[in-house]
Amino acid sequence: xxxxxxxIRLKLVVLLGASAAIALFISAVMSLVLTFVxxxxxxxxxxxxxxxxxxxxxxxxxxxxxxxxxARMLGSLSTNRRILAAVIDDDDxxxxxxxxxxxxxxxxTRGYLAQVAALARAQRGQLFQQREGLASITWxxxxxxxxxxxDGKAIGTLTILSDNVELKDRLSTYIVMQLLFSVLTLVIIxxxxxxxxxxxxxxxxxxxxxxxxxxxxxxxxxxxxxxxNDEFKALYxxxxxxxxxxxxxxxxxxxxxxxxxxTGLANRRHAMEVMQFMVSRARRKQESFGLVMxxxxxxxxxxxxxxxxxxxxxxxxxxxxxxxxAREIDLVARIGGExxxxxxxxxxxxxxxxIAERIRAAVELTDIAYGDEKSLRVTISGGVYAAxxxxxILDLYLSRADSALYRAKEADRNKIVNWEKT
Amino acid sequence: xxxxxxxxxxxxxAQLVAATxxxxxxxxxxxxxxxxxxxxxxxxxxxxxxxxxxxVIDENPFGSLLDDLxxxxxxxxxxxxxxxxxxxxxxxxxxxxxxTLVNPRARQxxxxxxxxxxxxxxxxxxxxAERGGIxxxxxxxxxxxxxxxxxxALKSNIRIGAPLLSLASVIRGDAQ
Numbered sequence: 367x368x369x370x371x372x373x374i375r376l377k378l379v380v381l382l383g384a385s386a387a388i389a390l391f392i393s394a395v396m397s398l399v400l401t402f403v404x405x406x407x408x409x410x411x412x413x414x415x416x417x418x419x420x421x422x423x424x425x426x427x428x429x430x431x432x433x434x435x436x437a438r439m440l441g442s443l444s445t446n447r448r449i450l451a452a453v454i455d456d457d458d459x460x461x462x463x464x465x466x467x468x469x470x471x472x473x474x475t476r477g478y479l480a481q482v483a484a485l486a487r488a489q490r491g492q493l494f495q496q497r498e499g500l501a502s503i504t505w506x507x508x509x510x511x512x513x514x515x516x517d518g519k520a521i522g523t524l525t526i527l528s529d530n531v532e533l534k535d536r537l538s539t540y541i542v543m544q545l546l547f548s549v550l551t552l553v554i555i556x557x558x559x560x561x562x563x564x565x566x567x568x569x570x571x572x573x574x575x576x577x578x579x580x581x582x583x584x585x586x587x588x589x590x591x592x593x594x595n596d597e598f599k600a601l602y603x604x605x606x607x608x609x610x611x612x613x614x615x616x617x618x619x620x621x622x623x624x625x626x627x628x629t630g631l632a633n634r635r636h637a638m639e640v641m642q643f644m645v646s647r648a649r650r651k652q653e654s655f656g657l658v659m660x661x662x663x664x665x666x667x668x669x670x671x672x673x674x675x676x677x678x679x680x681x682x683x684x685x686x687x688x689x690x691x692a693r694e695i696d697l698v699a700r701i702g703g704e705x706x707x708x709x710x711x712x713x714x715x716x717x718x719x720x721i722a723e724r725i726r727a728a729v730e731l732t733d734i735a736y737g738d739e740k741s742l743r744v745t746i747s748g749g750v751y752a753a754x755x756x757x758x759i760l761d762l763y764l765s766r767a768d769s770a771l772y773r774a775k776e777a778d779r780n781k782i783v784n785w786e787k788t
Numbered sequence: 789x790x791x792x793x794x795x796x797x798x799x800x801x802a803q804l805v806a807a808t809x810x811x812x813x814x815x816x817x818x819x820x821x822x823x824x825x826x827x828x829x830x831x832x833x834x835x836x837x838x839x840x841x842x843x844v845i846d847e848n849p850f851g852s853l854l855d856d857l858x859x860x861x862x863x864x865x866x867x868x869x870x871x872x873x874x875x876x877x878x879x880x881x882x883x884x885x886x887x888t889l890v891n892p893r894a895r896q897x898x899x900x901x902x903x904x905x906x907x908x909x910x911x912x913x914x915x916x917a918e919r920g921g922i923x924x925x926x927x928x929x930x931x932x933x934x935x936x937x938x939x940x941a942l943k944s945n946i947r948i949g950a951p952l953l954s955l956a957s958v959i960r961g962d963a964q
Contacts, residue, residue, distance in 0.1 A: 426951035429825045431818060431932050435955045517828055 375567050382559035383552065390548045401540050409533050410501045410508060416446065417499075417510045417526045425514050428454055428462055428522045436463035444468075448528045450475045450507065454514070456522040457494065459487060470529075478507050478527055486511045486523060494520040506530065569598040573605060586613035626700040628678060629685035637699030637707050641760055644711050649755040656710035656718025656752030659767035660688070660725065663745045663779040665704035676736045680744055683734045691725045707767075715752035715784055722748045722782045730780060745780035747771060752784075815927045820853045822932075823884060823910060826923060827863045829952035832883055833906045833945045840866040843882040845873045845898055846889040876901045887911040887921070896920070906944045917959055922946065935959065 372380065420443065427436035440452045440463055450470040454462040466475055485500065489511075492498050497520050499512040509527045513520040569592055576590050589606045592599055624636035632640070641657070648655035662668075662684060669677040681704065688698040688706055697709040708725070710718045726746055733741040749770025751763055766785040774783040823842060840863040842854065858868040863883075873879050876897050885907045889895040895913060899920045902909035909916075910923045917924040917937040922944065924935040934956040941948050 423951055423954060426829065426949075426955050429828075430822055430934060430952075430955055432934070432955045433931060516825065 374570060375563050378563035378566055379556065379559045382562065383556045386555040386559075387552055390551060394544050394548055398537075398541065398544065402537060405533055405536050405540075406503050406508075409528075409530075410503060410510070413508060413510050413526060413528050414499070414501055414512070416443070416449070417512045417524055420452070420526070421512055421514060421524050424454060424524055425516055425521075428456065428514050429516045431462075433463050437465065440465035443526070446528075448532055449526060450529055451479055451525075451527040453479060453525045454522055455483070455486075455525070457520065459483075459490075462522060475527065478509075479525070482509045482511065482525055482527060486525065493523055503530065503533075508533070569594065569602070573601070576605075580609070586610075586616055626685075629682055629700050631685050631689070631706070632697055632699035634699060634701040634707075637697060637701060637709065638760060640697050641709050641763075642758070644709055645755045645758050645760060645763070648712070649758060652754055653712050654714040654752055654754050656713035656715065656721075656750065657763060657767050658708040658710065658718060658722040658725070658748050658750050658782075659701075659764070659771045660706040660708065660722070660746050660748040661771055661775070662704040662729075663747055663775075665744070668742070668744060672736060672742065676742075679736055680734055680742075683732060684729055684744070684746065687728045687732060688725055691728050692721060696721065710752070713752055715750065718752040719750050719782060719784055722750050726780065726782050747774040747779045748782045749774055750782060750784045816849050816851075816853060818927070818932065819886075819912070819925060820850050820857050822925065823854070823886060824858060824861065824863060824868070826908065826910065826952070827884060829949035830908055830941075831947040831949075832864075832908065835881070835883070837881055837883075838866055839869045840864060840884075841869050841871055841880075841882040842884045842886065843871040843873055843879050844886045844888065845876070845879060846887070846894075848872055849888060879907075881905070882907050884908045884910060887913065887916070889913075903940065903944045906946060908941075908944075908946055922948075923956075933957065 369377065369380070420439065423439050424436060426432075427439060436454055440454070443449045443452050443465060444467060447467075447469065449467060451464070451466045453464045456462045466472055485502075486493060489500055493500065493511060493513045497513045497515055499510055501510040502508065507527055507529055509525060511523050511525045514522040514524055572590055572592075576588055579588060580586060586609055589609060590602050591606075592602050624632055624639075626633045644655055647653075662680065665677065665680070668680055681700070684706070685698070685700065688708065692698050692708050693710070695711050696713075697711075699707045699709070701707045708721065710721055713721070726748060729744065729746045731743075733743060735741045749767045749772065751767040751770060755763070770783045770785040774781040777783065827840065842858070844850070844854065848854075854870045858870055861868045871880075871882065876894070879885060879898070879901060882905075885898065885902050887895055887898045887902075887909060888911070889898055890913075895911070895916075896919060899909055899916075901907070902922070903920060908923065909921045910925065911921050912925045912927070913921075917935040917940075920937065920940050922937055922941045924937075926933040926935065934952070935958075936948060936953060936956040937959045938948065938953065939960060
């Protein structure tokens, strides 16, 4: 599985875990190196201390060439189980006295001694002229070679050879402890990572959830909020701004698609959609549904006599009257040049007629201002239809209202006429 | 045939003598070195002398070895001077007296002189330490043995360092 295909949750856990593992590894390696150096120096220091203590007494044995005492004193080093061998060489590099631990592999130990002796010979100047000791550690053993100084002159050397068992044991223990500690720490960090990843993923998933909701419901009224005050807060703010912009644009587009630009009333298409909804519901619930078709009388004459700007003003005033006179639950639409439609939800013939008559009267009594303090009046005719719909064919009801309107026009206009079955 | 045997014996004897002489020479060299080294492990009473005097009384087995070895050397901050005496009266103020006197009476006189004047007395004579000498050196098969009469040293107000005591056979009782 490719890393890029993992979920954000898993990526975060992997990244945090990997970061912690790398940090732990570097820390463990550094710590191991420092521990090795520290333990090595400490081991060599202990060996050097042993050598210094032994040297004080051994100086006299070499000074007076007392091999027996030297052997006895070197033999006392057997109390230290780690010491493989100790030898005294005189200033001619001849072996003066020697102790080889019976617990050690003698041949191997003598091999180590030979290696150290070769090194001591190579560093003779350091040992005898500068009277500085040698100390070093190898994979198999560690050693010190100290000059035996008498009256300011090096008269020989004391070599002490020790094994590395303690050093290796301590390092092994340290490595095991370090591994256990690292594994435990890693587990804790991964567990914490699993918890911490929510800090990052929860805000992301919240946004994804909202986007999915918007996608499904087309409801741009939703917004996301967070108590966090970080980059996610900024992301949320920008996301909410973007949604608000989409919401406004959607509303504008919707308004443009459903509204008549001159009068601000619903346009014909929107009126038909709403009418379809009203008819369907009224038919389903067996409720009465009413509609009024209105037409401004002699509107062509108004245009011809006063000009189109005044005609437009008349349309706006009539639209305003319709809006304010109809009920809030009614829909008022401009469906043609001077034609209007009022959809009266849950209204029987009497109620619908009453609304239409109220509109007609209001229009008749309204002075429509134009030019310099001039005004005119217009009248309006209307055809009313109301019933419990027996079909969802809208044209049927429109034609019935239109038929009633026609009869109102025929009856000298400024009238509201109900549709009657002929 | 007899002649050849004689020659062989003579040759062997010559070799033995040469080997013995060589061993003796090595012992003398070691003794000469040891005399100075003993001084490093002892503490003498304060003296007005600004020299560290090593006196060899009676026969000098070292030849010029001591003079060569200690020329320009300093012990306890004092330049070393080598003196040779044939009798106790010639010893004078010394710090270390190496006694080769064969005559037991004369040797005892030298020991007593050393004890009286806080001089470190050293000898290879058998029974030297038991008779009040402070350090007796024995060379046995190229191994050195040191015998110290600690009581005699204390009686002479001479302190001997622990490292030297740890090597030596120590006579702690009141000798003499």
